[in-house]
Amino acid sequence: MIITEIEILLRLLLAAGLGALIGYERERHGQTAGLRTHMILAVGATLAMTLSINLALAFRPVSGGDPARLAAQVVSGIGFLGAGAILRYGTSIRGLTTATSLWTLAIVGLAVGAGQYLVGAFTTIFLLVILWLLDIVEKYLIHARMTIPLMVTGKEGMLNIDDLRSLLKHNKMEMSNLFVSKNLKKGTVTLRVMVTFSTEIPIEPLMQALSGLPGVHTYQLGEPTPQG
Structure with a gap:
């Protein structure tokens, strides 16, 4: 069944909210790829997934459309954005965590776009727990x-x-x-x-x-x- 425009808008709103959670955490740590970047990424991935599903359903009788095709391009393309988040100053490297959070959030956006709301929300919360928990571990247990x-x-x-x-x-x-x-x-x-x-x-x-x-x-x- 083709996804209606109202349902697409609701999915985009949910994706923006999930992206904001991760983006706020990254921006709080002084990363350039923060609130806006993560929100835009999540919304874009969600839109790509919903569009991919609708196009596949609309043209299936003609071309046998595959909904995973456009989603695969999103996952592949996010590597360029992640690379831009990684910076090197001498021997110090920053941005690896942000790059991985961007990649994961793109997958979250695809999940929301495919209607997997619970999976997308749980993954976002799980990602936040990982980021916050590692802060505590590094601060009190591991001398960075x-x-x-x-x-x-x-x-x-x-x-x-x-x-x-x-x-x-x-x-x-x-x-x-x-x-x-x-x-x-x-x-x-x-x-x-x-x-x-x-x-x-x-x-x-x-x-x-x-x-x-x-x-x-x-x-x-x-x-x-x-x-x-």
Whole structure:
């Protein structure tokens, strides 16, 4: 039976509501793909599914239409949107969770479009539970760690790697990927390392300690965020 326009509108409203739940959670975590992106995605996937069903029913006597054909294209195409949500800053990668939530929400939209309301609603709630539960687990049970680049420039002969290694160890940080460069004209040396530490460790004490290293001229912790 062909889906009526009123029923399509109701399915779109439900999809928008489900998308808003996931989108709000992602936006609350500072993700660019937030409320609007998830809502639009869910609505678009739902419309694609309802259109696919109606077209298949309308043209079945002529072409033997397959409702899954358009839905499969939605699942395939969402990969491009998910890839756009993944960003890399140095060795840090952000957006993987958002990319997977976008993909899952597209499936939710297809389910709602196919009239599987309970399945779509349950999947959305289940996805929210996963996102919220993992927040709690990571905060209290797993000490999340991050790795960022550190560059220190100072006077050659005074600034040395042993002092930097001891400083990082004192601040409960691990050092790796050492790279050393020298400027013979200026008489300076630059130390580049990757620093790994728990997200619970504050950065301020490290910055103060770096300022007190013998021979230090400048230092940079992390990488500038790429602009538009």
